Amino acid sequence: MKNKLTFPLICCIAITMAACGGSSKGKPMSAAQLAEYNEIVAKVQQIENLLCDISGMEPNDAIQLSQLANQLCYTYDINGLDSASIANCQALQLRTEQLKQNIHQTIKDNMHNIQVPVVNDDDCLVEKKTAYPVYLKRGDKLYVNIKTKRAATLKVYNYDSHSTLKTIADKTAFKFNMEIENSAIYLVELNPGKSSQYASIHITYTTNQLDRLTPVQVNERTVEAKSGDFRAWSVKGIKMTPILDEPRKFTLRGQLKAAFSGSYRGLVGVEVPAGATDILYRMRISTNEADRGSDGEFDRNMNASYRKIKALGLPIYESTKSSGILNTILGEYTPLREEDAYINMFVFNSSSQAKKFQDNKPTNQLSYDVNSSIMGMQSSNGRIPVKGRKTIYLGFENERMRYNNYVWVEVLAAKPINEYFKSEYYIN
Numbered sequence: 001m002k003n004k005l006t007f008p009l010i011c012c013i014a015i016t017m018a019a020c021g022g023s024s025k026g027k028p029m030s031a032a033q034l035a036e037y038n039e040i041v042a043k044v045q046q047i048e049n050l051l052c053d054i055s056g057m058e059p060n061d062a063i064q065l066s067q068l069a070n071q072l073c074y075t076y077d078i079n080g081l082d083s084a085s086i087a088n089c090q091a092l093q094l095r096t097e098q099l100k101q102n103i104h105q106t107i108k109d110n111m112h113n114i115q116v117p118v119v120n121d122d123d124c125l126v127e128k129k130t131a132y133p134v135y136l137k138r139g140d141k142l143y144v145n146i147k148t149k150r151a152a153t154l155k156v157y158n159y160d161s162h163s164t165l166k167t168i169a170d171k172t173a174f175k176f177n178m179e180i181e182n183s184a185i186y187l188v189e190l191n192p193g194k195s196s197q198y199a200s201i202h203i204t205y206t207t208n209q210l211d212r213l214t215p216v217q218v219n220e221r222t223v224e225a226k227s228g229d230f231r232a233w234s235v236k237g238i239k240m241t242p243i244l245d246e247p248r249k250f251t252l253r254g255q256l257k258a259a260f261s262g263s264y265r266g267l268v269g270v271e272v273p274a275g276a277t278d279i280l281y282r283m284r285i286s287t288n289e290a291d292r293g294s295d296g297e298f299d300r301n302m303n304a305s306y307r308k309i310k311a312l313g314l315p316i317y318e319s320t321k322s323s324g325i326l327n328t329i330l331g332e333y334t335p336l337r338e339e340d341a342y343i344n345m346f347v348f349n350s351s352s353q354a355k356k357f358q359d360n361k362p363t364n365q366l367s368y369d370v371n372s373s374i375m376g377m378q379s380s381n382g383r384i385p386v387k388g389r390k391t392i393y394l395g396f397e398n399e400r401m402r403y404n405n406y407v408w409v410e411v412l413a414a415k416p417i418n419e420y421f422k423s424e425y426y427i428n
Contacts, residue, residue, distance in 0.1 A: 026082040040074070041092060044099055051102055057110040059117075059213040066210055069103035072096055107210065115143060115204040116213055119188075126152075127196035131187040131231075132203055133159070133218040133425050136180045140212065144188055145202040146174040152199070153191040159425050160184035162230040180205075185218055185425050187231075216427055225422040237419030238306060238325070240280065240412045242299045243270055248409040251289065252343060252398035266396040267358050268409055269351075272386050276413040278326060279384040279392060282333070283377065284408040285341040291408075294335065298381075298410035305329045310419075326414060330381040337378040343405050346395040347372040347384060354393035363397070383414075 029037060047068070074096040076089035118134045126148075136142060146154060154174045156166040161184065168174055180186075188203055207213065225232040253262035270279060282298040306329055347369040348354040356366055372384045384392060398405045 026080055026085070028082055029085050037088070037092070044092070044095060047099060048102075051099075051106050054106060054110070057107075057114050059114055062107050062110065062114055062210065063213055065103050065107055069100045069107075072100045072103075111208050111210075112206055114213065115206055116215055117202075117204050118215055119201050119203040121202075122200045124199050124201050125196060126190055126192040126199050129189060129191040131157075131189040131423065132201070133185055133187050133220065134203065134205065135185050135216040135218050135427055136205055137183040137207070137209070137212060138180060139208055140180040141206045142178045142180060142186065142188075143202075143204045143206070144174055144176055144178075145200075146190060147200040148172050148190075148192065149197045149199070150193060152193055152197070155187075155189045155191075157187040157189065157231070158182065158184050159187050185427070187425070219426050219428065221424050221426075222421055223424045225420040227418070227420055229420065229422050232420045232422040234418045234420050237310075237417050239415045239417045240299065240302050240306065241273065241415070243273070243279075243411045243413050244268075244409070247295050247298075248411075249291075249295075250396075250407055252396060252405045252407060254398065254400050254402045254404055256401050257404070258398075264398040265357065265360065266407065267354055268394045268396075268411075269354070270392045270394060270411055272390050272392060273413045273415065276386055276415045278386060278414040280326065280330065280381070280412040280414055281384070281394070282335065282381050282408075282410040283345070283379060284335045285343055285377070285379045286338055286406050286408075287341050287403060289404075289406045295408050296410070298333070299412055301333045302329055302412060305332045326383050330383060334381050335379040337380075340403070341405055342376050342378045343407065344397040344399060345374045345377045346397070348393040348395060349389055351391070351393065354395060357393075357395045368395070 028034075074093045076086075076093065078086055081089075119132050134142070142156075144154070144156070149172070151170045151172055153167070153169045154171070155164060155168075156178065157164055161182070165178065165186075166176070190199065190201070192199070227234070248268055250266045251262065252266055253264050255264045258264040272279065280302065284292070284295065309325070309329070344363075346357060346363060346366070348357065348366070349369060350367075353367050357363070357368075369384075374382075386392070394409070396407055
C-alpha cells in the first residue's frame with residue numbers, strides 16, 4: 001500500500017452518535033455534538049482519500065482494512081434536532097455505508113496482487129537438502145524466487161499425495177509460479193549440492209480468500225520410516241540382538257573346594273551372527289547366588305538407550321568409530337559391583353585353546369586375546385570387537401582359594417544396519 005493507515009483503528013470504530021435527530025422545529029446540534037460530528041466526518045474523509053491513493057497492498061493492510069470495514073458504524077436518533085441536522089446525519093450514515101462497500105471492493109480488486117510471504121531470507125545458509133513447507137488451498141498461486149551461488153536442484157512436492165510437481169536441476173536461479181489445483185501441504189525443496197552454500201530464498205503465495213492472508217503454520221517432526229517411503233533418508237544404525245536366550249548362570253568354586261568338587265573355571269561359547277561387528281556383554285559377579293530383578297534385562301536396557309539417542313538426533317553409528325556410541329550405551333547400565341567379587345576373563349579365538357582352558361591347563365601356556373581379556377574383573381559391561389571371528393569363547397576363572405563366585409553372563413551381537421527416517425508435516 002502506497003500510504004499506510006496513519007490513525008488509530010479505534011477512531012474509525014467509534015463512528016456513533018447518541019444525540020442526532022429531532023423535527024423541523026428542533027434545534028441545531030450543540031457545540032459538543034457538532035465537534036464530534038465534524039471529527040467523524042474528518043476520519044471518514046481520511047479513509048476515503050486513502051482508498052483513492054492505493055497503488056499496492058500488503059497482507060496486513062488488507063486485514064486491517066477488512067477489520068475497519070466490519071467495524072464501521074454510524075447511527076443517529078431523530079429526537080431533539082432540526083431537519084437540517086437530520087439531513088446531515090442521514091448523509092453521513094449513507095456516506096459511511098458507501099465507504100464500507102468501497103473498502104470491501106478495494107480489497108477484492110487487490111487480492112490477486114497481495115503476496116503472502118512464507119520464506120523471506122536474502123542470506124540463508126543451506127547446508128543440506130532442505131524443504132520449506134507451505135499449506136495452500138485450491139485456487140491459490142505459489143511464487144518461488146530463489147538464487148544460489150552455485151548450481152543447485154529444486155523440487156516442488158505435493159506432500160499429501162506424495163507426488164513431485166516440478167524439478168529444476170543444475171541452476172543458480174529459480175523463478176516461477178504455479179496454480180494450485182488441490183488443497184494440501186506443499187514442499188519447496190532446495191538441494192545445495194555436494195557442500196553448503198548461501199542462497200536468497202523468497203517463497204510467497206496469492207489467494208482469493210481474506211482469511212488466507214495469514215499463512216497456516218505447518219509443523220514438522222522426524223519419524224522412523226522404511227526403505228522406499230516418500231522422501232525417506234538412510235543413516236548408519238545398529239541392530240542389537242541377544243545371542244543367549246537367557247542369562248547364563250554358573251558357579252566358580254574356590255580353588256580349595258574345586259579340588260574336591262565343582263570347578264573354579266567356566267566357559268561360554270558365543271556364536272557370532274553373520275555381519276556382526278561387536279559382541280556386547282553384561283557380567284554380574286557376586287558372592288551371593290541369589291538372582292536379581294535386573295538379570296535378563298540387558299537386551300531391553302541397551303535397546304532402550306539406543307532409542308533415546310536416536311530420539312535426540314545424535315550420530316548413531318560409523319563403522320570405524322563404533323566404539324564411541326556402543327561404549328556410551330554400555331555405560332548407562334553398569335551392574336553394581338561387590339568389592340569381594342572378582343574373577344579373570346579370558347577371550348579365546350579357537351576351540352582348541354578354549355578346550356585346554358576347560359581342562360585346567362595353566363593360562364600362561366594358552367593363547368588368548370590379550371586386548372579383550374580382563375584380569376581381576378568385577379561386575380561390568382563390555383565390548384569385544386569380532387574382527388571376522390565366527391565363534392568367540394569366554395573363559396572365566398576364580399583365583400580365590402576359599403570363596404565361591406557366582407556369575408551371570410548376558411551377550412548381545414551388534415550389527416551395523418541402514419535405518420530410515422522421514423520428515424512428517426502436519427497442521428493443527
